[in-house]
Amino acid sequence: MNTEKVAEYIINWLKEYATNAKVNGFVVGVSGGIDSALTSTLCAKTGLPTLCVEMPIHQAKSQVSRAEEHIKQLKKQFNNVTEVRTDLTSTFEEFKNIVPKVNNKAKVDLSLANTRARLRMTSLYYLAGIHGLLVAGTGNKVEDFGVGFYTKYGDGGVDLSPIADLMKSEVYELSAYLGVPNSIQEAQPTDGLFGDSRTDEDQIGASYDELEWAMKMQDQGKKVNDFSGREEEVFKIYNRLNTINQHKMVAIPVCELPLGLK
Template sequence: MQTEKVIAHIVDWLGNYAQNAKCKGFVIGVSGGIDSAVTSTLCAKTGLELLCLEMPIHQGKNQVTRADRHIDWLMDNFANVSRQPVDLTPVFDSLVAAFPKVDNEEERHLSLANTRARLRMTTLYYFAALKGYLVAGTGNKVEDFGIGFYTKYGDGGVDLSPIADLLKTEVYELGRVLGINEDIMTAAPTDGLWGDSRTDEDQIGASYPELEWAMKMSDLGKSSEDFTGREKIVFDIYKRYNNSNKHKMIPIPICEIPAHLK
């Protein structure tokens, strides 16, 4: 990959998109992970205004610290960057208290994890509307179009997706060239929605390089029967997520009314 040229291409694309949309800049949620670090840096390089939001909800201290340091780094290097902390923990807790109790606690935990992401989306759009900004998404190609590893109308609710055509390993390559802080480059990827230390790999059961391999094999028309051992396990994981999350990756179904009924 011609990394520096890819960076320049994305920065130009971002600037042109904002200009055509008549928007002054971008707002992004900075989590302390590689995707938001790279995306926020690309937005900053446009020279347009960039507002970085910190939106902790019972967040692990290491995630908050990495996010803080990254925003500090951005503000030291780009005069167009500002920050806005918004503690969503009391909002989340109040919402949880208002919900009725349920019998299945495991399903409730998953629903509440997605609720965190949707609270953050609501907050991003509040500031976007207030300031005339676009909400920049941080999803990569494997998450957005491979396994659908994001929350519908949560972190999937954005105005534009600068890195969605890049695999996770390619995002890391951009991070290296952009000079992203080493603690972010080496941190295990996590969605930060559970209030504990579980990683993406813990949840999915496969690493991003493994999922990238499975995505490539699937695109080549391979099936589970073509593999054995760990490769078969990873391929089956990929296909399971791809099938179950297909509803996130296709347009919302529309019930079309036949002409003779109108």
């Protein structure tokens, strides 16, 4: 990948889109992870106002410290970068108190994890509305179009997706080129939605390198019986997630009435 040309292209794309949309700039949720670090850096390099938002909900200290380090670095480099910290922990706890209790821990835990992402989306759009900004998505290609590893109407609720055509490995490559802090580049990817130490690989059952490989194999028309051992296992994981998460990747179905019915 020609990192210099790719960075330049995305930055120009962002700037042109915002200018044509007649908005002031961008708002980005910064989590301490590699994807949000790259997205916020690209937005900052447009020269347009870029608001970095921390939205901890029982967040691990390591994630918070990485986010703070990154934002501090951006503010030092770019005078168009500002920050807001919106601690949503009390809001999340209040939500848990007012919804009906359900005796199914696994389903409750997953629903609450998605609720965290949706509370953050709501906060970003609140700030975007006040300041006339676009919500910049932080999803990469394998997450958004491969396994659907994001929350529908959570971190999937955005105005534009600047890095969604980059594989995770390319996200790391571009991040290194743009000087994203080493602490973020070296951290294990995690969505941080469960309040524990589980990583993305723990949840998915495969690494991003493996998922990228499976995505490429599917694009080449390969089938499960073309592989054995770990490759077969990874390909099955990828295919299962790609299938069950299609509802996130395709347009919302509309019931179109036949002519003459109404």
